[in-house]
Amino acid sequence: MSKDLFTSKEIEILSNNKYVKSVSMNSITYTDEFRLVFITEYEKGKIPNQIFQECGFDISIVGYKRIKAASHRWRSKFKDSGIDGIRDTRKGNSGRSSSKELSLEEKYERMKAKIKLLEVENELLKKLDLEERRLRKKK
The missing domain is CATH 1.20.5 (Single alpha-helices involved in coiled-coils or other helix-helix interfaces)
Structure with missing residues (x-):
């Protein structure tokens, strides 16, 4: 989490972006779709700031440190675990292992x-x- 807090105006702007699942004063939760778009565009050679900007994010609101941290986190997880690594697993993690095929x-x-x-x-x-x-x- 960043020490830079979002104002209520910034929270409103960020929550209107289709790639934001939720936003609080401290953090942004991005959609799985955005994470996949990010990885795809990054592998095509685009830089993280450019990808965020093209997806409708205001860089001055999100901040370079948040972008850099998210980029590093998603790329390393994708490298280690593929697409499953960049998915938000909090919603389905009840503590029991999945029994689906x-x-x-x-x-x-x-x-x-x-x-x-x-x-x-x-x-x-x-x-x-x-x-x-x-x-x-x-x-």
Whole structure:
């Protein structure tokens, strides 16, 4: 959350944007649609400020720090978990795991994310092993 609070006028302006789910004095909750638009446009080469502006946001109200933070958060989550990573899961998180059957696309995205995680984990283990060998040689 940002230390910069929104005024009632700014809250009204932001809540009129179709890509805003909710807005309070402290924060903005963006729609899943906007997050997907953001990732798609970012991958096409647009910069975060340009994407926000093209989607009807007033940069002076939202603020550069909020845009930068949201951009970083969504890109890293998308990289790690695919589309599921950028969805707002608060609405459906009751604490119980979902018992619905996953589609092939969802299974594929989850497997890709799991593979990526395992690859990163392997690289970390290789680096640790190499470092341990170096320490043993010094003794």
